[in-house]
Amino acid sequence: MTEKAPNHVKGEFKAAVTFNSELKSGYWRMGLEFAGPGAEAFAGTSPGQFAEFDLSTTGLPVEEKIPVHLRDAVKRDVLLRRPFSFSRVTVDSGKAVVELLYCVLGPGTVRMTTLRRGNVINVIGPLGNGFSVPAGKTLAILVAGGMGAPPLQHMAQFLTERFATTDVIAFAGARSKEDLPYSTQLDKISQELGFSLREFANYGIKSSIATDDGSVGFTGTVTDCLSQWLGQESPPADGTIIYSCGPEPMLAAVAKIAAEKNIDCQVSMERLMACGIGLCQSCAVECKCDSDSEYKLCCKDGPVFDAREVNF
Numbered sequence: 001m002t003e004k005a006p007n008h009v010k011g012e013f014k015a016a017v018t019f020n021s022e023l024k025s026g027y028w029r030m031g032l033e034f035a036g037p038g039a040e041a042f043a044g045t046s047p048g049q050f051a052e053f054d055l056s057t058t059g060l061p062v063e064e065k066i067p068v069h070l071r072d073a074v075k076r077d078v079l080l081r082r083p084f085s086f087s088r089v090t091v092d093s094g095k096a097v098v099e100l101l102y103c104v105l106g107p108g109t110v111r112m113t114t115l116r117r118g119n120v121i122n123v124i125g126p127l128g129n130g131f132s133v134p135a136g137k138t139l140a141i142l143v144a145g146g147m148g149a150p151p152l153q154h155m156a157q158f159l160t161e162r163f164a165t166t167d168v169i170a171f172a173g174a175r176s177k178e179d180l181p182y183s184t185q186l187d188k189i190s191q192e193l194g195f196s197l198r199e200f201a202n203y204g205i206k207s208s209i210a211t212d213d214g215s216v217g218f219t220g221t222v223t224d225c226l227s228q229w230l231g232q233e234s235p236p237a238d239g240t241i242i243y244s245c246g247p248e249p250m251l252a253a254v255a256k257i258a259a260e261k262n263i264d265c266q267v268s269m270e271r272l273m274a275c276g277i278g279l280c281q282s283c284a285v286e287c288k289c290d291s292d293s294e295y296k297l298c299c300k301d302g303p304v305f306d307a308r309e310v311n312f
Contacts, residue, residue: 010126013038017119018097020112026067027181028113029087031099032123039096042126045089047155048245048268048304051098051125052081052276058111058121066110074107081124082108083273083299087150087199088157101150101181127276128303131155131243131266133163138239142170142200143254145222145246149181151268153199155243160203170200170207171229173222173250177215185209185216222246223253230261237262244268244307252312265307271298286311 015038018031034042042051055078060066066074088099102109115121131151133140140159142152149172159168174180182197190196194206196217201207209217210225218225226242244254245268258265271283278300287296287309296302 009037009041009044010124011037011041012122012124013041014120015098015123017115017117017121019117020115022113023101023181023183025178026104028102028104028109029099030102030112030115031097032121034096034098034123035094038123039091039094042089042096042098043091045086045098045126045154046130046132047158048085048130048151049126049128050083050085050273050276050303051123051127052083052273053108053112054081054122054124055108055111059114060111061114065113067104070104070106070110074110076107078108078111080274081276083127083276085151085154085268085303087153089154101147101153103147103181124276128299129301131158131268131304133159133166134241134264136239137163137241137264138166139235139241140166140168141226141240141242142168142205143222143226143242143244143246144170144172145244145250146174146179147181148244148246148250148268149199151245152243156200156203156205160205168203168205169229170197170205171210171222171226172197172207173210173212173225173246175212177211180209180211180216221250221253223250223257226254227257230257235263241265242307245270248312251307251310255307255310255312258307266304267307267310268304269298269302269310271303273299275299 015032018033020030084100086098087101144152195201197207210222242265251267273283274280276299283298284295
């Protein structure tokens with residue numbers, strides 16, 4: 001039996017900002033609180049699902065707070081909603097709080113930095129299909145590349161809360177230390193014990209860091225780090241599953257490693273998802289179908305797919 005977080009409700013809701021703070025240069029964390037029907041819907045969010053945010057009425061910060069390279073681009077109107085996945089979901093006193101991690105990259109995310117506690121935004125969700133946990137898995141491996149971090153942090157929470165007998169280990173990669181979307185690393189003793197990142201250590205999960213330039217952790221790609229670990233540890237294929245999110249070339253490499261080891265693997269794909277509900281047909285993912293191929297929609301059929309299904 002495969003298990004997902006129970007969630008059958010979705011819709012358009014209002015959410016109140018509970019916090020919005022800069023984690024490090026260019027990376028921000030935000031909390032959104034839902035009440036009533038919104039709380040009911042988002043309380044059951046599966047890791048890997050997402051929501052579409054309306055930022056059309058959100059203003060710009062003062063010019064000196066806008067990155068120089070974005071000052072021209074941010075003048076464009078934000079007409080389409082922006083999709084975001086979640087890093088954590090908590091429920092208390094009938095309210096649901098979802099946390100997200102975002103990188104300031106364009107007109108929408110620049111505007112998001114102006115949101116303050118008490119501001120209200122319009123959200124459609126939860127949308128798409130998230131990660132699932134097949135029966136009999138005793139080891140879950142989380143592999144995050146760059147901004148693929150949020151849904152895997154949520155998966156870490158989900159696994160530790162619901163699957164106490166399943167061991168979890170995480171791998172996080174980026175081009176450099178500055179590009180890692182995580183809080184400050186833990187102290188030296190914690191790192192020696194294998195707890196490199198606070199976001200996973202909070203759940204008792206060991207983690208490894210890989211950077212392309214070697215500025216911290218393993219020197220090389222996160223997939224090289226994963227491959228080396230699998231070669232050393234040789235976990236049982238039938239009891240192991242890999243969950244991954246990040247740039248598509250990285251996901252293709254993870255899928256290849258999983259196939260070579262005969263390990264189940266689920267990948268969270270990224271596409272431009274203008275509507276989030278399958279109407280605009282702009283987020284096609286080429287998938288395998290017998291000897292041919294077919295296209296599925298990232299927003300509706302995904303964003304999480306079985307890695308064997310995707311035609312990378």
